[in-house]
Every structure is written in C-alpha cells, then in structure tokens.
Amino acid sequence: GQQVMQIPQYQHVQEGEDFTTYCNSSTTLSNIQWYKQRPGGHPVFLIQLVKSGEVKKQKRLTFQFGEAKKNSSLHITATQTTDVGTYFCVEGSNYKLTFGKGTLLTVNP
Amino acid sequence: DTGVSQNPRHKITKRGQNVTFRCDPISEHNRLYWYRQTLGQGPEFLTYFQNEAQLEKSRLLSDRFSAERPKGSFSTLEIQRTEQGDSAMYLCASSLAGINEKLFFGSGTQLSVL
Numbered sequence: 137g138q139q140v141m142q143i144p145q146y147q148h149v150q151e152g153e154d155f156t157t158y159c160n161s162s163t164t165l166s167n168i169q170w171y172k173q174r175p176g177g178h179p180v181f182l183i184q185l186v187k188s189g190e191v192k193k194q195k196r197l198t199f200q201f202g203e204a205k206k207n208s209s210l211h212i213t214a215t216q217t218t219d220v221g222t223y224f225c226v227e228g229s230n231y232k233l234t235f236g237k238g239t240l241l242t243v244n245p
Numbered sequence: 246d247t248g249v250s251q252n253p254r255h256k257i258t259k260r261g262q263n264v265t266f267r268c269d270p271i272s273e274h275n276r277l278y279w280y281r282q283t284l285g286q287g288p289e290f291l292t293y294f295q296n297e298a299q300l301e302k303s304r305l306l307s308d309r310f311s312a313e314r315p316k317g318s319f320s321t322l323e324i325q326r327t328e329q330g331d332s333a334m335y336l337c338a339s340s341l342a343g344i345n346e347k348l349f350f351g352s353g354t355q356l357s358v359l
Contacts, residue, residue: 178353179288
C-alpha cells in the first residue's frame with residue numbers, strides 16, 4: 137500500500153461547528169476508504185470512493201475524492217458529541233489496506 | 246452475521262512468554278487480516294489471508310510472529326518470546342473479496358507485556 141498523509145492530527149471543536157479532515161497522497165490512489173474509530177473501540181467502515189471527483193454524502197458527512205485521485209476529504213456539518221473519535225483514510229491497492237495516522241476529533245458540548 | 250470475534254480481549258504476559266490470539270471472522274468472508282495498533286497510531290498491517298493461504302506478511306513482522314488460518318475459517322496469531330515492544334492492540338478484520346471490499350474489524354486483543 138501507498139502512504140497517505142492525513143491532516144490535521146487533532147481537531148477540537150465546539151458542538152455545532154463544522155469539521156474537515158484531509159487525506160493526501162503523492163501518487164494516484166486506486167480508491168480511498170474512510171473509517172471511524174470511537175475511543176476504546178475498533179475501526180468501523182464509513183465509505184469507499186473510487187471515481188475521480190466523486191462526492192458522497194451520509195447525513196451530515198460529506199466525502200470527496202479529488203479529480204486527480206491524490207487526495208480526499210471528509211467534512212462534518214454541525215458536529216455533535218457522537219462524532220467524537222478518530223477518522224482514518226485508508227488507501228487500498230489490491231488487498232493491502234494502508235491506514236493513515238488519523239484525525240482525532242473531540243467535540244465540546 | 247455475528248461479526249468478527251476475537252479472543253481473548255485482554256492478555257497480560259511476562260516478557261519471554263509465548264501468547265496466542267484467536268480470530269473468528271464473519272463466516273462467508275474469504276479474506277482475513279491482522280493489524281497491530283498502538284496508542285495514537287493507525288492500525289498497522291501485519292498479515293493477510295485469502296482463504297487458508299497467507300499471501301503477505303509485513304516486513305515489520307519479525308520471525309517471532311506467526312499466523313495461521315488452517316481451514317480458511319478462524320485464524321490464530323502467535324507471538325513467541327514476547328518483548329515489551331509487542332504491547333499493543335491486535336486487531337483482526339475480515340472481508341469479502343470484491344470491488345467494494347470493506348473491512349469488518351473485531352474488538353481486538355489488548356496485549357500487555359510486563
């Protein structure tokens with residue numbers, strides 16, 4: 137798998153504020169997946185993006201795949217305390233899914 | 246679908262001892278993965294099985310680590326002569342090979358080497 141860089145490493149927001157995490161690669165990605173890991177929990181699959189420029193929405197979450205397939209973003213609108221956790225982008229070449237270091241989101245109620 | 250099951254949930258051992266973890270994947274899943282995660286880091290790939298065949302093993306994995314999936318169902322991960330640096334959460338995941346492949350993780354085994 138290729139190395140993906142994720143920023144920011146940490147993000148603290150007030151409940152109701154928006155949040156965005158970015159995932160970047162120096163090479164073209166075949167696809168990108170996003171996972172969420174709650175504190176003390178295990179990673180849970182959120183979404184997979186495959187096509188250039190793809191945008192997918194899940195309620196307050198919006199996922200984008202860059203036109204060049206070298207970057208991706210996850211945007212959360214109006215954060216809630218239930219959004220707390222670490223969000224990982226995962227590059228998947230063939231079978232070997234390589235996790236980034238993740239962005240830890242904390243939400244102040 | 247009972248999910249991915251891992252046992253034990255926690256393991257405390259003394260340095261130099263051998264430990265073995267078990268993973269029961271989702272029954273129809275043909276792919277099984279082992280990852281290791283330390284605090285503040287993302288899961289790190291260790292090894293991968295397709296059915297009973299171990300197709301790749303991370304270069305980071307020393308020869309003290311061995312994994313098996315004898316009948317293409319459950320898998321075991323053994324660590325011999327444990328070291329303090331082996332302390333981590335060991336996560337198992339399974340998937341069904343395909344275009345929209347996604348990993349289903351178990352709750353992990355937390356290993357503490359004293």
